[in-house]
Amino acid sequence: xxxxFKRRDFIKLLGAGAALGVxxxxxxxxxxxxxxxxxxxxxxATAAKYVRMWDASIEVVMxxxxxxxxxxxxxxxxxxxxxxxxxIRHPYDGLRKYGVQVVNDEVTAIDAGKRVxxxxxGGDVTYDRLIMAPGIDFMFEQMPNYQKAGNRVLHAWKAxxxxxxxxxxxxxxxxxxxxxxxxxxAPYRCPPGPYERASQIAAYFKKAKPRSKVLVLDGxxxxxxxxxLFKKAWADLYAGVIEYRGNAKAIDVDPKGGVVxxxxxxxxxxxxxxxxxxxxxxxxxxxxxxxxxxxxxAVDWRTCESTAAKxxxxxxDATLSAxxxxxxxxxxNQQAKLCAAAVIxxxxxxxxxxxxxxxxTCYSFVSEKEAIHVASVHTWxxxxxxxxxxxxxGGVSAARSEQEGNFGHAWARAVWSDTLG
Amino acid sequence: xxxxxxLAALIAAAPMxxxxxxxxxxxxxxxxxxxxxxxxxxxxxxxxxxxxxxxxKGDLVSILQAYKTGKIPAxxxxxxxxxxxxxxxxxxxxxxxxxxx
Numbered sequence: 001x002x003x004x005f006k007r008r009d010f011i012k013l014l015g016a017g018a019a020l021g022v023x024x025x026x027x028x029x030x031x032x033x034x035x036x037x038x039x040x041x042x043x044x045a046t047a048a049k050y051v052r053m054w055d056a057s058i059e060v061v062m063x064x065x066x067x068x069x070x071x072x073x074x075x076x077x078x079x080x081x082x083x084x085x086x087x088i089r090h091p092y093d094g095l096r097k098y099g100v101q102v103v104n105d106e107v108t109a110i111d112a113g114k115r116v117x118x119x120x121x122g123g124d125v126t127y128d129r130l131i132m133a134p135g136i137d138f139m140f141e142q143m144p145n146y147q148k149a150g151n152r153v154l155h156a157w158k159a160x161x162x163x164x165x166x167x168x169x170x171x172x173x174x175x176x177x178x179x180x181x182x183x184x185x186a187p188y189r190c191p192p193g194p195y196e197r198a199s200q201i202a203a204y205f206k207k208a209k210p211r212s213k214v215l216v217l218d219g220x221x222x223x224x225x226x227x228x229l230f231k232k233a234w235a236d237l238y239a240g241v242i243e244y245r246g247n248a249k250a251i252d253v254d255p256k257g258g259v260v261x262x263x264x265x266x267x268x269x270x271x272x273x274x275x276x277x278x279x280x281x282x283x284x285x286x287x288x289x290x291x292x293x294x295x296x297x298a299v300d301w302r303t304c305e306s307t308a309a310k311x312x313x314x315x316x317d318a319t320l321s322a323x324x325x326x327x328x329x330x331x332x333n334q335q336a337k338l339c340a341a342a343v344i345x346x347x348x349x350x351x352x353x354x355x356x357x358x359x360x361t362c363y364s365f366v367s368e369k370e371a372i373h374v375a376s377v378h379t380w381x382x383x384x385x386x387x388x389x390x391x392x393x394g395g396v397s398a399a400r401s402e403q404e405g406n407f408g409h410a411w412a413r414a415v416w417s418d419t420l421g
Numbered sequence: 422x423x424x425x426x427x428l429a430a431l432i433a434a435a436p437m438x439x440x441x442x443x444x445x446x447x448x449x450x451x452x453x454x455x456x457x458x459x460x461x462x463x464x465x466x467x468x469x470x471x472x473x474x475x476x477x478k479g480d481l482v483s484i485l486q487a488y489k490t491g492k493i494p495a496x497x498x499x500x501x502x503x504x505x506x507x508x509x510x511x512x513x514x515x516x517x518x519x520x521x522x
Contacts, residue, residue: 050453053461330457334457337450341449341450341453353450356450357505357509359454359501361497373496377503377505389504390503390504390505392503393500394500395500397496407496410458410470411469413466413467413469414458414459414466414470415458417461417466418456418460418461421461
């Protein structure tokens with residue numbers, strides 16, 4: 001039931017690996033099938049690792065454009081200066097120990113009919129099954145001047161270069177300045193993330209530039225996640241520092257910088273952090289996998305197989321989320337294991353687990369040391385034909401605490417380890 | 422419906438019968454939901470949360486049930502444990518108990 005391995009593909013793949021110094025291309029003799037994973041974030045890396053760990057007869061090739069993993073969780077603490085970029089960057093070496101072939105390249109096209117992924121530098125790679133974990137890209141078309149503004153307007157919603165740039169701008173801002181954070185209408189990556197960011201930057205200002213302000217312009221009517229806990233932290237810790245406005249959707253920016261345009265007014269600021277609306281990553285659009293609201297990839301949550309294409313699974317933030325399922329790093333890690341088990345079952349001619357279950361725990365830091373969490377458990381619901389939360393399960397922190405902060409850092413270390421080996 | 426079509430396609434394409442996944446695989450997947458915090462295969466992570474691998478099944482069941490019923494205090498485990506049935510807790514505990522750490 002699997003495609004015969006094609007020698008020329010192996011040579012191409014070896015070529016791609018050799019050019020980039022990728023060691024340990026698997027031998028092909030005992031290979032049952034080849035799984036290609038596109039994207040090495042929480043979803044893709046976890047899926048690649050777990051398929052190899054649970055069934056080493058499957059060849060796994062993971063294609064990732066970055067040569068290092070950069071975590072969005074904890075990146076808000078880099079903005080406040082309580083952590084560094086080194087804390088959130090992690091190598092892919094651990095995956096290679098499981099026999100994952102990590103290829104540093106850009107996927108330019110997917111041919112679902114021929115089961116081929118085309119790479120910018122490495123040629124074509126055929127697959128028996130494909131897992132797409134492309135994360136999000138931004139709907140810049142909804143803010144016509146956004147890209148013209150260059151570094152005068154940042155999102156920093158993919159941890160990396162923009163995280164560093166935003167930190168620099170915050171450090172350079174004069175005391176008494178205004179940092180503006182614009183939040184898109186849900187759904188977007190990491191529901192509590194913007195509110196954690198507002199808290200972190202307020203903590204930095206309180207310490208280093210006490211006359212400065214954080215102005216939150218939320219496209220949503222109210223705080224979308226852990227609302228009462230965030231608001232209590234803001235009232236207790238950052239009164240006079242954070243100003244929150246709901247129903248304040250940004251529609252554009254001034255290309256010269258300094259101004260966020262709302263529907264009814266222009267808002268000025270010294271550092272502009274405008275998070276645009278989001279959709280599944282570009283390669284999912286190109287590959288024809290986006291079939292929900294022209295934004296997300298719908299999947300069968302028993303297998304994460306795309307409802308748009310056979311033999312292709314989609315994971316993580318790119319998916320049309322099941323009800324109450326956040327687009328979070330841990331959710332991506334958990335979806336990846338559900339998918340890994342299903343892919344192994346399908347390749348081995350077995351029926352995937354008909355009653356999968358996954359859970360989420362997500363910590364947000366409201367100060368240097370204190371955190372809050374939200375937790376949920378999701379299981380297959382035959383009647384609803386999707387994953388739904390288990391009644392009575394889940395919840396949020398009773399209150400913010402340093403103990404939860406310690407757990408938050410422990411959680412980050414643990415999920416990085418489970419994802420990357 | 423989609424699963425039926427998928428299964429039909431698999432049956433048509435493959436000479437082998439479609440087998441139900443073993444209970445072991447289901448237990449493995451349930452246990453994997455703990456791994457994001459408690460480490461891959463429950464091995465624990467330095468300076469993070471406790472290892473689960475190799476702990477006696479009875480101990481793990483007792484602790485999880487105590488979290489589930491609120492007999493022992495917790496910050497998050499009381500919320501997560503309520504998402505698992507008693508049978509699922511038994512399966513997870515048996516899985517980790519059989520693992521070496």
